[in-house]
Amino acid sequence: MWVTSSIETSLQPTHVALGNFDGVHLGHHAVIRALSSTPKTQEPEDRKRFLQVSSEPHCYSTVVSFTPHPHVFFSGQPKPLLTLLPEKVQLLEALGVEQLVLLPFDRDLANLTPEAFVEQVLVRQLKAQKISVGFNFCFGRERAGNAEDLRAIAARYDIPVAIVEPAVMDRDRISSSAVRQALETGDVARAKQLLGRAYTLTGIVMQGQQLGRTLGFPTANLDVSVEKFIPHRGVYQVRVESSAFAQSQLGVMNIGARPTVSGTHQTIEIHILDWSGDLYGHTVTVHLEQFLRFEQKFESLDALKAQIRLDCTIARQSVSPID
Structure with a gap:
C-alpha cells in the first residue's frame, strides 16, 4: 500500500x-x-x-x-x-x-x-x-x-x-469511543467484538528489574509507544507474536505499577507460558484475549506468587478450542 x-x-x-x-x-x-x-x-x-x-x-x-x-x-x-x-x-x-x-x-x-x-x-x-x-x-x-x-x-x-x-452491535453504535470505553474498564472481549479482532500492543522488549525471575515467573518488559492507548491496569490472558517464535504463544500480561513490590511507575510485563528464551531487543505484539483481574496489592510475595500461579492456570483453562 x-x-x-x-x-x-x-x-x-x-x-x-x-x-x-x-x-x-x-x-x-x-x-x-x-x-x-x-x-x-x-x-x-x-x-x-x-x-x-x-x-x-x-x-x-x-x-x-x-x-x-x-x-x-x-x-x-x-x-x-x-x-x-x-x-x-x-x-x-x-x-x-x-x-x-x-x-x-x-x-x-x-x-x-x-x-x-x-x-x-x-x-x-x-x-x-x-x-x-x-x-x-x-x-x-x-x-x-x-x-x-x-x-x-x-x-x-x-x-x-x-x-x-x-454500524450497530447489540443496539450500541460501533465507534472508536466505544472501543476506548471498553478498554478503559478492562472489557477486552467487548473491544474485540467492536474491532473485529483482538486489541494489540506492540513494543520492544527491554531489560527490567527482573523481579519476575526471583518469583519464578520471568517476564518480558514491553516498551510501548507513549502514543498508544493503554487499557485498564490489570492482568490479561494474551497471545504473543514475535520473530523469536515459530508460532504465537499463550501468555499472561500485567499492566500496572506493581504495588506489592513498591513500584513507582506503570510497566507492561508478559509472562509467556511454557516457553523460555531471550527476548531482549525483539519486537513483540501482544493480542489481548481476556481480562483476568484488576491490579491489587498483596500482603506478601508468597501471596503474589500464589495469585500469579492461579492467573496462569486460569489463562490455560480459558483457551478456546480453536486456539
Whole structure:
C-alpha cells in the first residue's frame, strides 16, 4: 500500500474514504467497503484479474486521514491512539485499500471552508471519482460541513458520495469511543467484538528489574509507544507474536505499577507460558484475549506468587478450542 503525507505524490484518480479511522473498527470497515463496486473476494489475484479486464480506468482505493488528529491540533493535548501508523497501514491493506494519504492538519487546512476543501483537496488534487464517509462526518472550518453538505457540494462535480449509516452491535453504535470505553474498564472481549479482532500492543522488549525471575515467573518488559492507548491496569490472558517464535504463544500480561513490590511507575510485563528464551531487543505484539483481574496489592510475595500461579492456570483453562 502506498502511504504519503503529500498530495503531490499521491496516486490518482481516487476513490476516497474520509475520516480518522482510529482503531479501524467494524464501522470503519463499512465506510471503506462502500468505496468500490468491484467484487470483494478473499483472493487478491481474483481482484487483480477483474481489474485487468475492466474497461474503466482504475481508481485507487484511498483512505484520506489527518495528522495530527484534529483533536490534538485544536486542544494542544495528546490523544493516545488505538492504532499507530504501522498497525493502521497493515489493517487498511488487509481491507484492500491501495493508498493512505495523511493530510497534515495545520491552520491552513483547518481554515478551509467545506466548499474549498472539496474543490481544492478532493477534486483538484486527489481527482476523486467517488467518496465515502460515515453518517456523522464533519469537515471544513469550525466543522461547518456535514455528510449531507459533502454530498451536495460533490454533486456539483458529478462525484457520488456514499454516506454510511452507523454500524450497530447489540443496539450500541460501533465507534472508536466505544472501543476506548471498553478498554478503559478492562472489557477486552467487548473491544474485540467492536474491532473485529483482538486489541494489540506492540513494543520492544527491554531489560527490567527482573523481579519476575526471583518469583519464578520471568517476564518480558514491553516498551510501548507513549502514543498508544493503554487499557485498564490489570492482568490479561494474551497471545504473543514475535520473530523469536515459530508460532504465537499463550501468555499472561500485567499492566500496572506493581504495588506489592513498591513500584513507582506503570510497566507492561508478559509472562509467556511454557516457553523460555531471550527476548531482549525483539519486537513483540501482544493480542489481548481476556481480562483476568484488576491490579491489587498483596500482603506478601508468597501471596503474589500464589495469585500469579492461579492467573496462569486460569489463562490455560480459558483457551478456546480453536486456539
